[in-house]
Amino acid sequence: xxxxxxAALPVAGAQxxxxxxxxxxxxxxxxxxxxxxVAFFVAVAxxxxxxxxDDPAATSWSAVRKAPSLAHLMGTDEIGRDVFSRMIWGARxxxxxxxxxxxxxxxxxxxxxLIAGYFGGxxxxxxSRVTDAMLAMPFLILAIALAAFLGPSLTNAMIxxxxxxxxxxxxxxxxxxxxxxxxxYVEGARAVGLTDFAIILRYILPNVFAPVLVQATLTIATxxxxxxxxxxxxxxxxxxxxxxxxxxxxxxxxLTQAPWMAWWPGAAIFxxxxxxxxxxxxxxxxLDPRET
Amino acid sequence: xxxxxxxxxxxAVPTLIxxxxxxxxxxxxxxxxxxxxxxxxxxxxxxxxxxxxxxxLSEPIPVQYFYWVKGVLQGDLGVSLRTSQPVLGLIxxxxxxxxxxxxxxxxxxxxxGVPAGILSAVKKGTVIDYAANxxxxxxxxxxxxxxxxxxxLLVSVNLGWLxxxxxxxxxxxxxxxxxxxxxxxxxxxxxxxxxxxxxTRSAMLxxxxxxxxxTARAKGVRELAVILKHAxxxxxxxxxxxxALLFGELLGGAVLTEQIFTIPxxxxxxxxxxxxxxxxxxxxxxxxxxxxxxxxxxxxxxLYFLVNPRMRATL
Numbered sequence: 001x002x003x004x005x006x007a008a009l010p011v012a013g014a015q016x017x018x019x020x021x022x023x024x025x026x027x028x029x030x031x032x033x034x035x036x037x038v039a040f041f042v043a044v045a046x047x048x049x050x051x052x053x054d055d056p057a058a059t060s061w062s063a064v065r066k067a068p069s070l071a072h073l074m075g076t077d078e079i080g081r082d083v084f085s086r087m088i089w090g091a092r093x094x095x096x097x098x099x100x101x102x103x104x105x106x107x108x109x110x111x112x113x114l115i116a117g118y119f120g121g122x123x124x125x126x127x128s129r130v131t132d133a134m135l136a137m138p139f140l141i142l143a144i145a146l147a148a149f150l151g152p153s154l155t156n157a158m159i160x161x162x163x164x165x166x167x168x169x170x171x172x173x174x175x176x177x178x179x180x181x182x183x184x185y186v187e188g189a190r191a192v193g194l195t196d197f198a199i200i201l202r203y204i205l206p207n208v209f210a211p212v213l214v215q216a217t218l219t220i221a222t223x224x225x226x227x228x229x230x231x232x233x234x235x236x237x238x239x240x241x242x243x244x245x246x247x248x249x250x251x252x253x254x255l256t257q258a259p260w261m262a263w264w265p266g267a268a269i270f271x272x273x274x275x276x277x278x279x280x281x282x283x284x285x286x287l288d289p290r291e292t
Numbered sequence: 293x294x295x296x297x298x299x300x301x302x303x304a305v306p307t308l309i310x311x312x313x314x315x316x317x318x319x320x321x322x323x324x325x326x327x328x329x330x331x332x333x334x335x336x337x338x339x340x341x342x343x344x345x346x347x348x349l350s351e352p353i354p355v356q357y358f359y360w361v362k363g364v365l366q367g368d369l370g371v372s373l374r375t376s377q378p379v380l381g382l383i384x385x386x387x388x389x390x391x392x393x394x395x396x397x398x399x400x401x402x403x404x405g406v407p408a409g410i411l412s413a414v415k416k417g418t419v420i421d422y423a424a425n426x427x428x429x430x431x432x433x434x435x436x437x438x439x440x441x442x443x444x445l446l447v448s449v450n451l452g453w454l455x456x457x458x459x460x461x462x463x464x465x466x467x468x469x470x471x472x473x474x475x476x477x478x479x480x481x482x483x484x485x486x487x488x489x490x491x492t493r494s495a496m497l498x499x500x501x502x503x504x505x506x507t508a509r510a511k512g513v514r515e516l517a518v519i520l521k522h523a524x525x526x527x528x529x530x531x532x533x534x535x536a537l538l539f540g541e542l543l544g545g546a547v548l549t550e551q552i553f554t555i556p557x558x559x560x561x562x563x564x565x566x567x568x569x570x571x572x573x574x575x576x577x578x579x580x581x582x583x584x585x586x587x588x589x590x591x592x593x594x595l596y597f598l599v600n601p602r603m604r605a606t607l
Contacts, residue, residue, distance in 0.1 A: 132303070133310035136582040136589075140544030141562065145578050148566040149321040225435050229548055232437050233563055252441050252552070259445055266438025274433035281429070 024286040031282020037275030045091040054082035056089040056242050065258040075260040078250060086242040087264050093243035094272060097158050097227035098220040104162030106169055106216055113173025114200055118181060134167040143226055147235040157236035161223050172215055173208050180207045210287040217280035221273045228269050244269050296597055304590050311582040315575050316357050370572035379576035382561060389459060390557035394542050396477035401484035409492025413500065414519055431486030436545055440479040440552040447475060457554040476553040480545050484538055491534050495527035536592030540585045
């Protein structure tokens with residue numbers, strides 16, 4: 001009986017801090033700006049098929065490398081495709097790659113972190129050493145190597161980014177578990193005979209949620225840059241499918257003749273990444289119980 | 293002291309072994325017969341036989357790994373299938389270029405990031421703090437390969453001030469070397485400057501509240517001396533240690549920067565190797581990069597331990 005009342009306490013507390021966090025987030029102007037920026041790009045990516053824009057793959061030999069005009073708001077590329085519609089379709093590749101790779105990193109990283117932190121001992125040693133080893137390999141170099149050996153494609157780029165981001169979440173979750181596992185309510189739950197699985201699910205996981213959410217938002221920003229970098233190097237989205245990274249890759253060959261080809265994709269990557277960074281920073285401030 | 297270093301080494305060694313297993317396993321990701329793929333597209337029977345022999349491909353996988361590690365420990369990272377040069381030699385040849393780029397980028401990052409962080413902490417909550425934070429966040433969000441392209445467009449194409457590509461060793465022509473490297477170093481240093489600014493700011497905010505800073509102020513020490521001598525000195529240590537953790541990021545960033553400015557370094561080596569399917573080179577580069585990161589972290593940890601009186605006291 002006492003376990004039930006005790007159990008109710010942290011949950012009620014979590015709800016209170018949840019609504020307080022929401023209020024703080026709304027009051028945080030930069031987080032709001034970040035949210036609006038992210039929402040804008042998500043909307044553009046979702047609406048790409050219904051927007052009244054040119055076919056992003058339609059080439060036109062009479063309109064090669066034309067500067068921005070009313071007919072082509074962002075100009076045309078080296079084979080006469082409309083840069084504006086390629087930008088809009090390119091948002092899909094960036095956002096999908098950013099979100100899916102981070103979902104993958106969280107889905108793999110959090111369970112491993114929970115196991116390592118909760119059970120400790122040799123299993124923790126093994127998981128932690130593997131995490132160290134993965135973190136020792138520079139993010140981008142690891143992703144390049146994985147993409148190289150798996151073969152260049154957007155899917156493989158996402159797998160590579162997800163795998164390289166995974167250790168961040170293992171380490172974060174593990175640390176979080178270590179700090180709550182000795183709390184009285186966890187000890188209490190163990191004393192009344194709850195299984196490890198139930199304890200992890202009901203008492204540990206909710207404490208991991210907030211920092212993982214913050215980190216995931218910030219990691220999406222990194223993942224989007226990484227996808228663009230891999231596509232820029234030719235290891236991500238393959239032509240003719242549009243992606244901001246591969247557009248930049250082509251654009252760098254036409255800097256003197258068609259500089260606008262390089263302006264837009266980079267500016268878009270910058271803005272969407274800035275949006276996720278602002279949102280992530282805002283979430284951190286809102287969810288951090290130490291800050292009042 | 294010694295026991296700490298030994299304990300720290302005891303962690304570094306298994307990490308390195310795991311990295312080597314991982315790097316070795318990469319070649320098993322290749323679909324089909326690795327000998328066929330690694331020997332290249334010409335399907336030269338001699339090359340295929342060479343790869344099969346070299347990697348002991350007819351043996352079981354753990355035995356293959358053993359042979360591979362044995363070679364690595366003797367400095368044999370394999371041979372480039374494109375140029376037939378030993379991989380270690382290739383890396384040793386390219387590494388100084390990347391190190392020069394990295395050092396210049398670090399200097400730029402420190403010169404911009406640390407003063408900006410101090411200023412922003414001292415002027416907390418003012419327009420200066422706000423502006424510095426926005427600039428730092430932008431520095432973290434801008435893809436450095438785009439920044440590089442835009443700088444080439446502005447500085448090289450439109451203004452014609454600096455060359456867009458090329459490399460000269462500083463030992464041959466220091467001025468020309470500086471001319472070709474300053475823009476890439478700035479590009480590589482941007483995100484580091486942003487990270488350093490944020491770390492310096494939070495470290496400074498932490499120490500500015502400390503008792504000894506209040507005491508110094510109460511004694512009537514001039515504000516500038518309080519900030520630089522009493523606060524900054526104590527804030528610097530975690531900042532320097534953190535910058536060691538940025539070493540990996542620096543190597544990763546160098547890959548893109550070298551690609552844009554066609555600088556013949558370590559990063560260009562791995563990208564070129566990826567496209568020529570020179571897998572031994574790819575493996576060699578990751579292994580060296582990871583070993584470098586582990587070593588730098590180890591040195592940073594030991595140094596932190598040595599210079600931090602509180603940690604020395606625990607002995």
